[in-house]
Amino acid sequence: MRPKPLSGFPEFLPSGRMVEQAVLDSLRESFELHGFASVETRAVETMDSLTRKGEIDKEVYVVRRLHASGSDADELGLHFDLTVPFARYVLENSGHLHFPFRRYQIQKVWRGERPQEGRYREFVQADIDIVGENTLAAHHDVEVALVMIEALGRLHDDLGIPPIVMHVNNRLLAEGFYRGLGVEDHMAVLQRVDKLAKIGPAAVQRLLVDELGMDADAAATCLQLATITSEDTAFVEQVRALGVQHPLLDAGLDALAAVVEAAAIAAPGRLVADLAIARGLDYYTGTVYETQMEGFEHLGSICSGGRYDALASDGKKTYPGVGISVGVTRVLAPLIARGELAASRSVPTCVLVAVDAEETRGDAMATAARLRARGIPTEVAPKADKFGRQIRYADRRGIPYVWFSDSTVKDIRSGEQVPADADTWTPPAADLRPGVIAGSAQ
Amino acid sequence: MRPKPLSGFPEFLPSGRMVEQAVLDSLRESFELHGFASVETRAVETMDSLTRKGEIDKEVYVVRRLHASGSDADELGLHFDLTVPFARYVLENSGHLHFPFRRYQIQKVWRGERPQEGRYREFVQADIDIVGENTLAAHHDVEVALVMIEALGRLHDDLGIPPIVMHVNNRLLAEGFYRGLGVEDHMAVLQRVDKLAKIGPAAVQRLLVDELGMDADAAATCLQLATITSEDTAFVEQVRALGVQHPLLDAGLDALAAVVEAAAIAAPGRLVADLAIARGLDYYTGTVYETQMEGFEHLGSICSGGRYDALASDGKKTYPGVGISVGVTRVLAPLIARGELAASRSVPTCVLVAVDAEETRGDAMATAARLRARGIPTEVAPKADKFGRQIRYADRRGIPYVWFSDSTVKDIRSGEQVPADADTWTPPAADLRPGVIAGSAQ
Numbered sequence: 001m002r003p004k005p006l007s008g009f010p011e012f013l014p015s016g017r018m019v020e021q022a023v024l025d026s027l028r029e030s031f032e033l034h035g036f037a038s039v040e041t042r043a044v045e046t047m048d049s050l051t052r053k054g055e056i057d058k059e060v061y062v063v064r065r066l067h068a069s070g071s072d073a074d075e076l077g078l079h080f081d082l083t084v085p086f087a088r089y090v091l092e093n094s095g096h097l098h099f100p101f102r103r104y105q106i107q108k109v110w111r112g113e114r115p116q117e118g119r120y121r122e123f124v125q126a127d128i129d130i131v132g133e134n135t136l137a138a139h140h141d142v143e144v145a146l147v148m149i150e151a152l153g154r155l156h157d158d159l160g161i162p163p164i165v166m167h168v169n170n171r172l173l174a175e176g177f178y179r180g181l182g183v184e185d186h187m188a189v190l191q192r193v194d195k196l197a198k199i200g201p202a203a204v205q206r207l208l209v210d211e212l213g214m215d216a217d218a219a220a221t222c223l224q225l226a227t228i229t230s231e232d233t234a235f236v237e238q239v240r241a242l243g244v245q246h247p248l249l250d251a252g253l254d255a256l257a258a259v260v261e262a263a264a265i266a267a268p269g270r271l272v273a274d275l276a277i278a279r280g281l282d283y284y285t286g287t288v289y290e291t292q293m294e295g296f297e298h299l300g301s302i303c304s305g306g307r308y309d310a311l312a313s314d315g316k317k318t319y320p321g322v323g324i325s326v327g328v329t330r331v332l333a334p335l336i337a338r339g340e341l342a343a344s345r346s347v348p349t350c351v352l353v354a355v356d357a358e359e360t361r362g363d364a365m366a367t368a369a370r371l372r373a374r375g376i377p378t379e380v381a382p383k384a385d386k387f388g389r390q391i392r393y394a395d396r397r398g399i400p401y402v403w404f405s406d407s408t409v410k411d412i413r414s415g416e417q418v419p420a421d422a423d424t425w426t427p428p429a430a431d432l433r434p435g436v437i438a439g440s441a442q
Numbered sequence: 443m444r445p446k447p448l449s450g451f452p453e454f455l456p457s458g459r460m461v462e463q464a465v466l467d468s469l470r471e472s473f474e475l476h477g478f479a480s481v482e483t484r485a486v487e488t489m490d491s492l493t494r495k496g497e498i499d500k501e502v503y504v505v506r507r508l509h510a511s512g513s514d515a516d517e518l519g520l521h522f523d524l525t526v527p528f529a530r531y532v533l534e535n536s537g538h539l540h541f542p543f544r545r546y547q548i549q550k551v552w553r554g555e556r557p558q559e560g561r562y563r564e565f566v567q568a569d570i571d572i573v574g575e576n577t578l579a580a581h582h583d584v585e586v587a588l589v590m591i592e593a594l595g596r597l598h599d600d601l602g603i604p605p606i607v608m609h610v611n612n613r614l615l616a617e618g619f620y621r622g623l624g625v626e627d628h629m630a631v632l633q634r635v636d637k638l639a640k641i642g643p644a645a646v647q648r649l650l651v652d653e654l655g656m657d658a659d660a661a662a663t664c665l666q667l668a669t670i671t672s673e674d675t676a677f678v679e680q681v682r683a684l685g686v687q688h689p690l691l692d693a694g695l696d697a698l699a700a701v702v703e704a705a706a707i708a709a710p711g712r713l714v715a716d717l718a719i720a721r722g723l724d725y726y727t728g729t730v731y732e733t734q735m736e737g738f739e740h741l742g743s744i745c746s747g748g749r750y751d752a753l754a755s756d757g758k759k760t761y762p763g764v765g766i767s768v769g770v771t772r773v774l775a776p777l778i779a780r781g782e783l784a785a786s787r788s789v790p791t792c793v794l795v796a797v798d799a800e801e802t803r804g805d806a807m808a809t810a811a812r813l814r815a816r817g818i819p820t821e822v823a824p825k826a827d828k829f830g831r832q833i834r835y836a837d838r839r840g841i842p843y844v845w846f847s848d849s850t851v852k853d854i855r856s857g858e859q860v861p862a863d864a865d866t867w868t869p870p871a872a873d874l875r876p877g878v879i880a881g882s883a884q
Contacts, residue, residue, distance in 0.1 A: 002756055003534045009484040013538050017480050033814045035791035035821035038459050042451040042564050059507055065554035066502045092445045096455050098838050100824050112507035122484050137824060314444055349477035372475045379477035382542050396540050
């Protein structure tokens with residue numbers, strides 16, 4: 001009996017896993033080039049820290065020992081993001097870290113949600129955050145956006161991931177605007193405006209009027225704010241034209257303009273001010289980011305984040321932070337499932353060394369060792385079969401070369417067979433390792 | 443209030459994490475050079491598959507959704523090794539895999555055991571396995587041992603992990619020997635002999651006589667068998683000298699001799715026949731491996747495995763396998779905690795670009811981009827502080843170079859400052875990325 005997959009727990013075949021590895025390697029390279037250090041935290045946190053702030057919308061998986069006894073009653077759960085664990089890590093290790101502390105973290109997270117395309121119960125996230133001690137300069141809000149845009153741009157250029165556009169807003173801007181309109185509970189407005197894409201402007205307007213008692217004009221003005229987008233700082237004038245005044249609004253406009261201006265220089269066309277972005281109920285306090293992948297807008301945001309005034313606090317010090325997280329599985333699982341991304345072969349092997357007879361397997365092993373010593377991934381054929389069968393073994397796996405004991409090597413794609421020395425022969429660079437093929441429906 | 447670490451869930455500071463990354467990169471490189479493809483499986487398996495075969499000694503963590511309803515009653519647990527998930531993966535995907543299938547798998551596993559040095563509740567394992575369809579040639583027993591010895595040798599040569607010796611035995615050898623002595627329940631003998639290192643020969647002798655009713659001579663002969671070790675095939679004669687005869691004993695001696703002979707050529711001194719190795723209650727059916735790390739014998743085996751006649755079976759086909767698993771955390775956590783291994787700096791950054799004034803941050807960002815474009819990890823200083831303070835920022839993190847806007851670069855270790863062009867300047871290769879320093883108690 002063949003076991004069935006668990007819904008919401010995607011697993012890749014070797015070819016898909018190679019694509020994932022290439023993506024994770026590329027992200028790591030991008031993050032390290034910008035000086036982010038890797039952190040990995042345990043998979044479990046105390047239930048107490050996972051359920052704080054009423055994050056009940058992120059369904060937590062509880063973990064307990066099968067043979068747990070009363071004395072071992074620590075309630076644990078699997079982390080549902082990498083921000084809560086990182087905040088705890090910063091507090092726990094603050095005496096050993098240098099601030100501002102820049103870290104990236106690439107790990108699986110778990111949420112007990114209803115699975116659908118782009119939404120899983122187990123998935124990989126790749127986060128970058130910069131955390132300060134008591135203060136953190138505003139230019140880091142620009143920096144994390146640019147680092148992530150560069151990282152996603154590299155995935156596009158090198159691996160064929162679709163292009164992205166990052167949408168940025170600032171919570172102060174919205175808060176100031178709503179306060180300028182005389183609203184007390186600005187979060188209540190934000191939560192309703194956040195439903196714009198889902199339920200449309202007319203429905204949001206009704207919610208604002210019926211549930212919050214706003215007058216129709218003020219509600220309409222809130223909706224007008226949410227329609228403003230611009231690739232440059234044109235949004236500032238458009239907001240001003242709505243005639244609302246508040247110091248927080250000014251602060252938010254300035255902060256967002258700074259991000260947009262810097263991005264227009266460093267990554268033209270990749271970042272837009274989008275005053276509809278609210279980031280749901282997450283507790284950001286300034287800049288907020290969401291990201292759409294071209295052609296995959298139905299997946300929702302594939303890369304989100306923002307600034308927290310206090311990522312963590314130990315009572316004496318606070319640790320403000322700003323960060324962004326890519327949903328790696330959300331991006332990859334649909335692309336791999338549709339055959340949009342695949343590896344050029346299903347094994348790392350570049351050369352298969354044929355075996356003439358089981359008695360000479362040692363010779364084949366010695367040849368393979370010479371090739372590996374120069375970084376060429378090499379396998380020895382598992383059976384001293386007819387050469388046709390050994391070649392078929394390579395062909396099925398996409399291994400491009402077969403090496404024979406008469407010191408010849410055959411490119412099994414072209415059929416060309418040439419004399420070669422295992423201490424000097426080198427395959428073309430493109431054949432050395434499996435590559436990622438985009439757009440193939442292979 | 444500072445949160446406290448969870449006992450048994452080790453986490454590294456950035457320097458320790460860099461050591462771990464270097465080790466995992468090296469293992470991956472070794473495995474891929476031998477043509478093993480990466481597989482990653484979900485963290486959870488059904489409780490049914492985790493508790494099969496009475497593996498109750500590996501304490502399982504049960505996982506359930508906080509808001510689970512009756513209809514969602516799949517009982518899940520965290521995997522306690524990578525073998526059970528891999529066996530399930532092979533069955534689930536057998537139609538898409540090519541056999542013999544070679545895979546490596548590097549993931550966290552969880553066991554609810556009592557934590558101590560080298561024994562954790564969450565830890566990383568790195569496994570290689572080769573799985574056949576219905577049959578799997580004996581030479582793969584040699585191969586996985588040699589691949590792992592090579593991989594651990596590379597960790598020693600490149601990163602300063604202590605040297606290892608792999609101890610190999612064969613279950614058929616012991617079974618044949620016990621049967622040749624007239625024993626029916628050979629597993630019962632094996633389980634008691636397995637306690638040799640823990641309780642000593644006299645106590646094992648008593649168990650064999652008192653619990654299994656063996657006569658004293660036969661029990662003594664079993665103990666004599668368990669004392670035999672050799673770096674070459676000398677063990678064969680020593681076993682023969684005990685005068686026991688059985689066809690399974692012959693098969694086991696031949697199989698073990700083949701492994702020892704091949705290893706004596708490919709990895710002299712790194713593999714010994716050790717007839718005391720039993721691998722506890724694990725269900726191996728042929729070759730078994732354990733590995734000691736020099737100076738850390740108290741950790742127990744850091745790398746173990748063996749051959750299964752049927753890693754998995756779907757009723758129609760069986761999938762015999764042979765594999766070995768390194769306990770990466772078991773090796774690293776003690777070495778890192780004792781300061782035996784550390785990274786040469788706590789950040790990937792090679793160059794810090796100084797900022798003259800906040801107004802010129804854009805220029806510093808442009809310089810940094812030019813350096814990064816050539817693969818040099820670069821940060822821009824977080825604050826337009828006095829240069830002394832910016833240099834201190836670099837110094838605290840071990841960043842070797844500071845770049846100034848007058849196009850000079852300073853090696854802050856020597857104090858030497860030279861003119862440089864951001865499009866051509868290249869640091870010495872040893873400074874480009876953090877390295878691993880062994881033997882430092884840093």
